[in-house]
Amino acid sequence: MGAGPRELPPxxxxxxxxRVERVRALMTEARLDALLVTSExxxxxxxGFTTQFAWNTPTRPWYFVLPRVSHxxxxxxxxxxxxWRATSWVADVxxxxxxxxxxxxxxxxxxxxxxxxxxxxxxxxxxxxxxRLGMPVADLLRVKTMIRPLALVDGSAxxxxxxxxxxxxxxxxxxxxxxxxxxxxxxxxxxVRPGDNEKDVVRAFQAELLRQGVDKTPYTSIGTGCGGxxxxxxxxxxxxxxxxxxxxxxxxxxxxxxxxxxxxxxxIGAPPSRSAARVHDLLWRxxxxxxxAARPGATAEDVFLAQARVLxxxxxxxxxxGRFGHGLGKVLTEPPSNKPGDRTVLSPGTVLxxxxxxxxxxxxxxxxxxxxxxxxxxPELLTPRAPRAMPIAPW
Amino acid sequence: MGAGPRELPPxxxxxxxxRVERVRALMTEARLDALLVTSExxxxxxxGFTTQFAWNTPTRPWYFVLPRVSHxxxxxxxxxxxxWRATSWVADVxxxxxxxxxxxxxxxxxxxxxxxxxxxxxxxxxxxxxxRLGMPVADLLRVKTMIRPLALVDGSAxxxxxxxxxxxxxxxxxxxxxxxxxxxxxxxxxxVRPGDNEKDVVRAFQAELLRQGVDKTPYTSIGTGCGGxxxxxxxxxxxxxxxxxxxxxxxxxxxxxxxxxxxxxxxIGAPPSRSAARVHDLLWRxxxxxxxAARPGATAEDVFLAQARVLxxxxxxxxxxGRFGHGLGKVLTEPPSNKPGDRTVLSPGTVLxxxxxxxxxxxxxxxxxxxxxxxxxxPELLTPRAPRAMPIAPW
Numbered sequence: 001m002g003a004g005p006r007e008l009p010p011x012x013x014x015x016x017x018x019r020v021e022r023v024r025a026l027m028t029e030a031r032l033d034a035l036l037v038t039s040e041x042x043x044x045x046x047x048g049f050t051t052q053f054a055w056n057t058p059t060r061p062w063y064f065v066l067p068r069v070s071h072x073x074x075x076x077x078x079x080x081x082x083x084w085r086a087t088s089w090v091a092d093v094x095x096x097x098x099x100x101x102x103x104x105x106x107x108x109x110x111x112x113x114x115x116x117x118x119x120x121x122x123x124x125x126x127x128x129x130x131x132r133l134g135m136p137v138a139d140l141l142r143v144k145t146m147i148r149p150l151a152l153v154d155g156s157a158x159x160x161x162x163x164x165x166x167x168x169x170x171x172x173x174x175x176x177x178x179x180x181x182x183x184x185x186x187x188x189x190x191x192v193r194p195g196d197n198e199k200d201v202v203r204a205f206q207a208e209l210l211r212q213g214v215d216k217t218p219y220t221s222i223g224t225g226c227g228g229x230x231x232x233x234x235x236x237x238x239x240x241x242x243x244x245x246x247x248x249x250x251x252x253x254x255x256x257x258x259x260x261x262x263x264x265x266x267x268i269g270a271p272p273s274r275s276a277a278r279v280h281d282l283l284w285r286x287x288x289x290x291x292x293a294a295r296p297g298a299t300a301e302d303v304f305l306a307q308a309r310v311l312x313x314x315x316x317x318x319x320x321x322g323r324f325g326h327g328l329g330k331v332l333t334e335p336p337s338n339k340p341g342d343r344t345v346l347s348p349g350t351v352l353x354x355x356x357x358x359x360x361x362x363x364x365x366x367x368x369x370x371x372x373x374x375x376x377x378x379p380e381l382l383t384p385r386a387p388r389a390m391p392i393a394p395w
Numbered sequence: 396m397g398a399g400p401r402e403l404p405p406x407x408x409x410x411x412x413x414r415v416e417r418v419r420a421l422m423t424e425a426r427l428d429a430l431l432v433t434s435e436x437x438x439x440x441x442x443g444f445t446t447q448f449a450w451n452t453p454t455r456p457w458y459f460v461l462p463r464v465s466h467x468x469x470x471x472x473x474x475x476x477x478x479w480r481a482t483s484w485v486a487d488v489x490x491x492x493x494x495x496x497x498x499x500x501x502x503x504x505x506x507x508x509x510x511x512x513x514x515x516x517x518x519x520x521x522x523x524x525x526x527r528l529g530m531p532v533a534d535l536l537r538v539k540t541m542i543r544p545l546a547l548v549d550g551s552a553x554x555x556x557x558x559x560x561x562x563x564x565x566x567x568x569x570x571x572x573x574x575x576x577x578x579x580x581x582x583x584x585x586x587v588r589p590g591d592n593e594k595d596v597v598r599a600f601q602a603e604l605l606r607q608g609v610d611k612t613p614y615t616s617i618g619t620g621c622g623g624x625x626x627x628x629x630x631x632x633x634x635x636x637x638x639x640x641x642x643x644x645x646x647x648x649x650x651x652x653x654x655x656x657x658x659x660x661x662x663i664g665a666p667p668s669r670s671a672a673r674v675h676d677l678l679w680r681x682x683x684x685x686x687x688a689a690r691p692g693a694t695a696e697d698v699f700l701a702q703a704r705v706l707x708x709x710x711x712x713x714x715x716x717g718r719f720g721h722g723l724g725k726v727l728t729e730p731p732s733n734k735p736g737d738r739t740v741l742s743p744g745t746v747l748x749x750x751x752x753x754x755x756x757x758x759x760x761x762x763x764x765x766x767x768x769x770x771x772x773x774p775e776l777l778t779p780r781a782p783r784a785m786p787i788a789p790w
Contacts, residue, residue, distance in 0.1 A: 007594065007633055053628035056614040056647055057728035058525045059721065079716050083629045098717050099732045101524040127533040129496040130453045137532055138522040138549050154533050199402065203610070207602040215598070218613070219451040233448035234478045238402055252451055321474050322493050326454065333452035337494045 026158040027068045031120040037064040038134030041330035050087040060098040061135035063109050067116040075108045110146035124155015131156045165349035173258035175382050180212040182384035185264045189393035198222045198236035219252030228364035243269035243395050252332040262369040262383045269395025279360045283368040284388045286310035290354035294379045300336035300344045307356040319357025350374040421553040422463045426515040432459040433529030436725035445482040455493040456530035458504050462511040470503045505541035519550015526551045560744035568653035570777045575607040577779035580659045584788035593617045593631035614647030623759035638664035638790045647727040657764040657778045664790025674755045678763040679783045681705035685749035689774040695731035695739045702751040714752025745769040
């Protein structure tokens with residue numbers, strides 16, 4: 001290894017200043033005096049703190065307090081101090097000796113929140129849709145009591161709105177993850193061998209993703225089956241691949257804290273059936289339509305409708321996933337959802353997956369997925385475009 | 396790939412019945428009529444539901460309700476139904492079309508909780524120490540209101556107690572993860588090459604872990620530095636390795652839903668300094684003492700003290716990690732903590748890491764780590780024991 005392209009330069013201080021400025025403007029609109037941040041994506045987004053440790057061990061919680069007007073502070077376990085100093089721009093760091101389950105830094109955290117200058121009397125935490133709190137709920141409720149009369153409310157909309165538009169440096173990371181996974185997908189037809197089961201293929205494919213330069217592959221689903229697969233979110237299982245199968249792999253791989261999320265279909269040892277080939281072609285065209293619809297001013301719903309129209313015109317039953325793509329960035333799936341009723345307006349910097357799926361045959365489903373960034377003009381495709389005809393793996 | 400040992404057989408229905416029986420007995424002691432489970436480890440533990448999808452996308456929450464006396468039910472997004480049926484023994488599955496952020500199955504969930512036979516008037520959720528709720532907190536609070544007068548309280552102690560003692564089938568998975576990572580560590584001295592930086596080494600090592608049969612490597616920290624490293628939980632960075640470095644890699648890799656967690660030290664191109672070699676030897680002996688102390692009836696504190704004694708007798712300053720090892724299983728770090736004050740009593744089936752660390756020189760730290768399972772007699776080491784003298788990588 002080591003032969004891949006050089007790593008991207010780290011985010012600049014200016015980048016973090018812009019993020020904080022934007023979040024603070026949104027806090028004013030949302031009438032919040034402070035934000036309490038505990039989750040991996042929001043912590044990384046605002047502070048730059050980079051760690052595998054904090055997010056793999058739930059023993060010790062990690063807190064970040066961003067006041068609307070005064071300086072921010074981190075409240076973290078003592079063991080993390082050098083990691084924090086090495087990766088974050090935030091200088092005010094308060095620590096406690098952890099593990100200490102009876103009080104994991106709650107007094108320090110309440111102190112930091114309590115010292116915030118108050119105009120609205122409200123602090124926001126990550127409580128709303130698509131969030132996962134990064135500390136025990138019982139401790140959050142204790143802090144809520146400790147900081148009264150400062151009210152603890154849902155502040156997740158502020159972070160959702162800020163992260164919806166990616167900076168060029170963020171897009172560069174997603175582009176890099178997409179390119180690496182694209183090179184790995186290029187090797188896929190040659191990677192599968194008679195005798196392999198789904199677990200073998202997924203292990204080999206993950207190793208190839210690393211060789212191509214991703215940092216980590218949290219998500220790799222696989223679907224295989226004679227003439228087509230019946231789920232797009234499962235596996236790997238012990239099922240052995242066979243000639244005549246269609247193979248789907250969908251990967252969420254990370255580069256420097258940002259995800260790609262796309263898939264590829266491969267026919268094993270023989271061309272796909274006429275019906276599978278037709279669905280594949282319709283999905284390819286639906287993807288084209290979805291990509292083309294992702295323009296500034298359009299909504300996530302518009303991106304769905306453009307894809308659905310192609311499939312419905314082709315007489316297809318839409319897939320049962322509940323949407324045709326979604327936001328993408330520090331998390332594998334971020335808002336918005338490309339679905340009826342999601343009127344989120346796209347703007348330059350919005351990164352989306354376009355992901356049409358269709359049901360066919362006896363309980364089969366076929367799916368395509370590409371990633372793009374909305375620009376002032378035509379969308380920029382971040383993934384190398386899938387071939388219109390399904391590739392065939394030698395067997 | 397595909398040349399590794401065969402996969403372990405799946406957990407039996409009897410295994411899940413035993414887990415549920417044990418949890419229900421603990422629920423009676425804790426005066427809980429039901430448990431609401433939303434997190435990856437507890438969901439997998441009780442239901443067998445195996446998915447990468449649910450835990451990588453926070454868009455859709457997944458709920459499991461275990462009543463103390465009547466039959467359990469899952470409340471999950473429609474897209475997950477076939478995944479559920481393919482992997483879980485739980486037959487009562489209720490679905491809603493998700494994403495639907497305004498109501499992600501909350502009425503179904505409240506209905507399932509509301510129908511539970513009541514004796515104590517309390518349902519338990521994952522709110523306590525070392526837990527992370529697998530749904531938005533705001534939604535949990537809505538459900539709490541919807542199910543009144545049934546009270547929603549912390550039920551995490553029940554799951555913590557049940558999971559503290561591993562079954563033979565669980566230990567087999569941890570043993571397998573340890574063995575695979577052990578083989579990968581054997582290759583480490585030959586894996587590092589002049590020109591490599593920490594990111595290169597971590598990517599190559601992750602690929603080797605996959606080749607040796609782990610499913611996934613969520614955690615790989617790396618420390619490098621001339622004569623020693625200064626953090627055991629950081630990296631990888633762009634720092635290039637050099638002759639005279641000491642290299643630490645610590646990995647948390649998964650096999651079939653269970654983790655190993657151990658590390659190895661390698662001297663790069665030259666023997667370690669006399670002081671580093673001495674600390675290494677002391678840590679090796681402290682590890683021996685910790686392993687030997689892990690007997691039924693001993694406490695986690697005893698395992699700490701046995702290690703600390705060796706280091707203090709050797710005149711060493713204890714590491715700043717806050718503990719000398721911890722529980723291990725479905726999560727990289729589980730209770731208990733090997734630290735002063737943790738009086739958790741060990742019993743056959745408790746799986747622990749033994750992880751002494753010591754400070755030396757100018758801001759350096761050195762660490763060892765092995766994994767074991769407590770038995771009726773001497774503890775069974777699950778990791779291949781590290782060599783007493785630090786291996787030297789050719790350079």
